[in-house]
Amino acid sequence: MASTRPIIQIENFTMRFGDKEVISDLSFEVNRGDVFGFLGSNGSGKTTTLRALLGLYQPASGSLLIDGKPYRVDGDTSLGYLPEERGLYKKETVLDTMVYFGELKGMSRQDAKDFSKKYLERVDLADKIDTRLDKLSGGQQQKVQLGVTIMNEPELLILDEPTKGFDPVNRRLLMNIIEERKKAGATIVFVTHHMEEVERLCNRIILLKDGKAHAYGSISEVKKSFGGASMDDIFVKVYGGEALEVGNE
Amino acid sequence: MNKMHNLGTVIRFEVVRMLKKPSFWLMALGFPLIIAVVFGIVFFSNQATMEAAEKLTEQKFSLAVTDESSIIKPELLQALGAKIAPSRDSGVDMVKSGQVDAYFYYPPSLSDSKVEVYGKDVGMFDNSRYSAVANMLLSESVNSQVNPEQRAVLQGAVQVDATMYRDGIEYEGFKEMIIPGLFLVLFYLLIGFFGGQMLNSTVEEKENRTIEMLLTTINARALIAGKILSLIILALIQIGLILIPVVLIYLLAGPQLQIPSVDLSNIPFDPLRVGLGAAIFAFSFLLFTGLLVAVGAAMPTAKEASQWFGIVVIFIFGPLYGVTAFITYPDSPFVRFLSLFPLTSPIPLMLRNAYGNLPIEEALLGIAILAVSAVLMLLLAVRIFQHGAMQYDSKLSLKALRAKRNS
Numbered sequence: 265m266a267s268t269r270p271i272i273q274i275e276n277f278t279m280r281f282g283d284k285e286v287i288s289d290l291s292f293e294v295n296r297g298d299v300f301g302f303l304g305s306n307g308s309g310k311t312t313t314l315r316a317l318l319g320l321y322q323p324a325s326g327s328l329l330i331d332g333k334p335y336r337v338d339g340d341t342s343l344g345y346l347p348e349e350r351g352l353y354k355k356e357t358v359l360d361t362m363v364y365f366g367e368l369k370g371m372s373r374q375d376a377k378d379f380s381k382k383y384l385e386r387v388d389l390a391d392k393i394d395t396r397l398d399k400l401s402g403g404q405q406q407k408v409q410l411g412v413t414i415m416n417e418p419e420l421l422i423l424d425e426p427t428k429g430f431d432p433v434n435r436r437l438l439m440n441i442i443e444e445r446k447k448a449g450a451t452i453v454f455v456t457h458h459m460e461e462v463e464r465l466c467n468r469i470i471l472l473k474d475g476k477a478h479a480y481g482s483i484s485e486v487k488k489s490f491g492g493a494s495m496d497d498i499f500v501k502v503y504g505g506e507a508l509e510v511g512n513e
Numbered sequence: 514m515n516k517m518h519n520l521g522t523v524i525r526f527e528v529v530r531m532l533k534k535p536s537f538w539l540m541a542l543g544f545p546l547i548i549a550v551v552f553g554i555v556f557f558s559n560q561a562t563m564e565a566a567e568k569l570t571e572q573k574f575s576l577a578v579t580d581e582s583s584i585i586k587p588e589l590l591q592a593l594g595a596k597i598a599p600s601r602d603s604g605v606d607m608v609k610s611g612q613v614d615a616y617f618y619y620p621p622s623l624s625d626s627k628v629e630v631y632g633k634d635v636g637m638f639d640n641s642r643y644s645a646v647a648n649m650l651l652s653e654s655v656n657s658q659v660n661p662e663q664r665a666v667l668q669g670a671v672q673v674d675a676t677m678y679r680d681g682i683e684y685e686g687f688k689e690m691i692i693p694g695l696f697l698v699l700f701y702l703l704i705g706f707f708g709g710q711m712l713n714s715t716v717e718e719k720e721n722r723t724i725e726m727l728l729t730t731i732n733a734r735a736l737i738a739g740k741i742l743s744l745i746i747l748a749l750i751q752i753g754l755i756l757i758p759v760v761l762i763y764l765l766a767g768p769q770l771q772i773p774s775v776d777l778s779n780i781p782f783d784p785l786r787v788g789l790g791a792a793i794f795a796f797s798f799l800l801f802t803g804l805l806v807a808v809g810a811a812m813p814t815a816k817e818a819s820q821w822f823g824i825v826v827i828f829i830f831g832p833l834y835g836v837t838a839f840i841t842y843p844d845s846p847f848v849r850f851l852s853l854f855p856l857t858s859p860i861p862l863m864l865r866n867a868y869g870n871l872p873i874e875e876a877l878l879g880i881a882i883l884a885v886s887a888v889l890m891l892l893l894a895v896r897i898f899q900h901g902a903m904q905y906d907s908k909l910s911l912k913a914l915r916a917k918r919n920s
Contacts, residue, residue: 349722
């Protein structure tokens with residue numbers, strides 16, 4: 265029987281850098297199968313929370329659990345993480361890099377190669393398979409990095425601004441890939457600034473400001489609590505900006 | 514099983530990545546190439562010197578001599594066609610006026626005064642022929658007055674065969690040092706060739722920004738272990754690349770290059786000293802590898818990491834200045850301290866072990882300290898790598914590391 269426990273449980277999480285408290289008593293859960301939008305402006309604490317969840321930062325207090333336990337790389341939960349800081353081995357070829365990470369994730373060399381070739385064809389990079397990464401554009405490198413993230417078909421995907429720097433065509437391609445993972449039953453935590461992506465993909469969200477949650481729950485619940493506003497307007501309202509009044513232009 | 518699989522994956526990736534770099538081959542082949550070039554220069558220089566010396570002996574020049582020492586044989590002067598100058602001043606005048614090309618003055622007491630040579634300038638290198646002939650006249654004159662045995666003594670050509678005994682057993686001091694001493698040479702070569710790479714092995718993950726993906730995919734300990742093992746493999750490859758050409762040059766051109774022959778069967782092998790040397794080398798290498806990896810993990814960029822390399826080098830090479838003390842005063846507190854303090858102990862321990870003045874108890878204590886230090890250093894390197902991973906723009910401070918440990 266599939267577990268009903270939330271796949272991610274964060275309780276009373278507080279994070280400090282030196283004397284500065286950047287996350288304050290944050291609590292939320294991500295259920296299995298959710299596409300969970302993790303929203304907030306730059307510096308609101310999204311990436312810090314994800315890094316603490318993945319054990320890259322030590323929290324000042326609170327607990328951050330994946331599948332009921334602090335995250336360990338050799339644990340039971342298969343995970344794919346696309347960090348905000350993009351980076352790959354610049355002097356290595358696309359295929360060598362993807363195969364290396366695939367093997368680290370437990371795939372056999374052949375399976376990693378097969379996946380890489382299929383994926384690169386899908387994202388229109390088949391002709392770059394033996395090209396060094398530093399010869400690709402930023403967007404192309406990002407596609408490769410996304411491929412590395414999903415290549416072991418992880419049950420939990422954490423994507424930190426996956427469409428940053430993508431043109432609309434590639435953004436749509438990426439959205440399709442994410443939707444496929446969603447249909448395959450993966451849980452996806454998705455950091456983005458693009459509210460249309462949130463509305464299209466996510467079923468639940470959390471909106472952070474200054475390290476605190478200002479909106480949390482299903483999209484419909486959040487919209488209801490803000491008087492039926494769009495996600496765009498909710499974001500603007502939380503951050504104290506001007507709402508768009510179409511009728512008054 | 515997964516940990517071993519990941520370790521193997523990291524090792525293979527790191528080794529292949531390094532082998533693809535031109536800088537690796539430049540370093541690997543550059544050293545034997547430089548050695549070959551140096552030997553080539555020595556060889557051709559020797560050839561040229563011999564040819565020049567032969568040419569010099571064939572060049573004739575007119576000569577005047579004043580011999581107040583009464584050593585020079587008249588027959589030799591006659592054979593050279595030398596004129597006799599009645600006095601020093603007249604001899605010098607003969608050269609100045611061009612009557613002769615050279616004039617030699619042999620003073621009454623050769624032990625108190627110098628032989629004076631005056632000659633017509635024929636170029637900086639060719640001018641040396643005059644002194645060569647002046648010396649030849651002296652040596653031939655003296656040699657003709659002694660028998661071959663006396664000549665051998667005077668020329669220092671008598672060979673001496675010395676046999677030493679230690680505790681009643683024949684002891685060949687220098688030869689006994691060869692095999693244990695190899696560990697010291699190996700240590701220097703590996704740190705010299707790979708020190709920079711050890712430093713960069715962790716910092717480049719930060720520079721590449723791959724560290725987040727790596728630490729969420731593979732255990733930090735396995736990653737560091739993989740990097741260190743790959744460095745060891747690369748070091749072995751590099752040693753092979755250096756040794757093979759050197760051995761080939763020795764076997765194929767040793768006599769022509771006047772390299773002394775080595776009878777390997779004659780080199781003593783003391784299993785205890787070799788075993789101790791191997792253990793000291795292994796733990797020393799691990800300690801300094803861990804130290805360099807830790808320094809690299811704490812730094813945000815390769816440039817800042819390389820500034821610390823100099824400090825590490827001081828610990829490694831600094832003890833060399835105490836070589837005389839290690840050999841002459843092995844029991845002094847100074848030598849004992851350097852032999853046991855882990856950051857300075859590799860050189861004194863390996864050197865004293867090679868020389869044979871390292872007591873077994875002290876050796877074992879030194880090895881134990883090195884082993885514990887190496888393990889602690891490697892664990893620290895892993896910790897620093899984990900906690901410094903996200904600091905792309907600044908060094909990881911000790912305060913921050915302690916705070917992270919306590920949180």
